[in-house]
Amino acid sequence: MPQGKLDYRQLIEPALAHLRQTDRYTYVDEISEILIENLEFPDDDLLQLLPSGRQTVFYSQLQWALSYLEQDRLIESDGADAYRITAVGRQFTGADLERTVAGKEPLPQFFQSPGQPFETGMAEDGPESGVSNPHLAMAREFETIYQDLKSNVIxxxxxxxxxxxxxxxxxxxxxxxxxxxxxxxxxxxxxxxxxxxxxxxxxxxxxxxxxxxxxxxxxxxxxxxxxxxxxxxxxxxxxxxxxxxxxxxxxxxxxxxxxxxxxxxxxxxxxxxxxxxxxxxNNVGVCVHDTYEIKRIDEDFFNNA
CATH class of the missing domain: 3.40.1350.10 (Trna Endonuclease; Chain: A, domain 1)
Structure with a gap:
């Protein structure tokens, strides 16, 4: 069972290990289900929500872990919400991951500044900089708007x-x-x-x-x-x-x-x-200003064709 407060470093190795088992793109939802099934995380960690109430802390930390792996070219994204392992990722050994997760060494390509500590740029729910994943960027902006709205309501x-x-x-x-x-x-x-x-x-x-x-x-x-x-x-x-x-x-x-x-x-x-x-x-004292729909490929539609 993972020890201590749940963060993305606990998810890097198991996420990469799962992606090693297939050559196809795998959606974050599927990766999340596999990790929850195979890793004995406390229920409190799995059920805890971000302040927005729309996403669990576990899912958010998994997205940060995948984003770090993508930045270092150990995995690649389909441009939406699915990932697959790269040749570099397949060569990355368990010992490499152990040093990275322990914070002893950064991932070899992600950090541009020599000696930059692994924890630099971390916020309460994940890194604040260096992330190219548009879904994470949108989630971070949504959280900013949400917190501002909460303050203004009071x-x-x-x-x-x-x-x-x-x-x-x-x-x-x-x-x-x-x-x-x-x-x-x-x-x-x-x-x-x-x-x-x-x-x-x-x-x-x-x-x-x-x-x-x-x-x-x-x-x-x-x-x-x-x-x-x-x-x-x-x-x-x-x-x-x-x-x-x-x-x-x-x-x-x-x-x-x-x-x-x-x-x-x-x-x-x-x-x-x-x-x-x-x-x-409950939409009391507030109203919807904008609504955005984010869609992705329906794999069942294409796989069953």
Missing amino acids: KRIYDQSPAFFENLIIDLLLSMGYGDRRRDLVAHLGRSGDGGIDGAIKQDQLGLDVVYVQAKRYRPGLAVPVSAVRDFAGALEAHKANKGLFVTTSHFTKSGREFITAVSSRIVLIDGDRLSSLLIR
């Missing part, structure tokens, strides 16, 4: 009134399917005497299952104090409720997150980072 929310924020959270929960998407099953509280509860969503028409909501529009960077989390837990107890959702535009303290693990009610904390992701995913 800024725009903070510029609105507290009442706007409370209604926004109700709109989000309805779009996610809570309350059977029926506004008549939503009670907008947020009045004095409601014990810090801003809203309640009935999960059924009789109101036997209710989720209570607290929305705090805090300035980004200003943490929600643990006292606010305690107050919300107390309000749930007063309503004899066992489900609560506390949402903020900022973030929660470590003590606040630890507190909810000790209370009987089930409380979910959603900070600004997760909130912005949910809003974008």
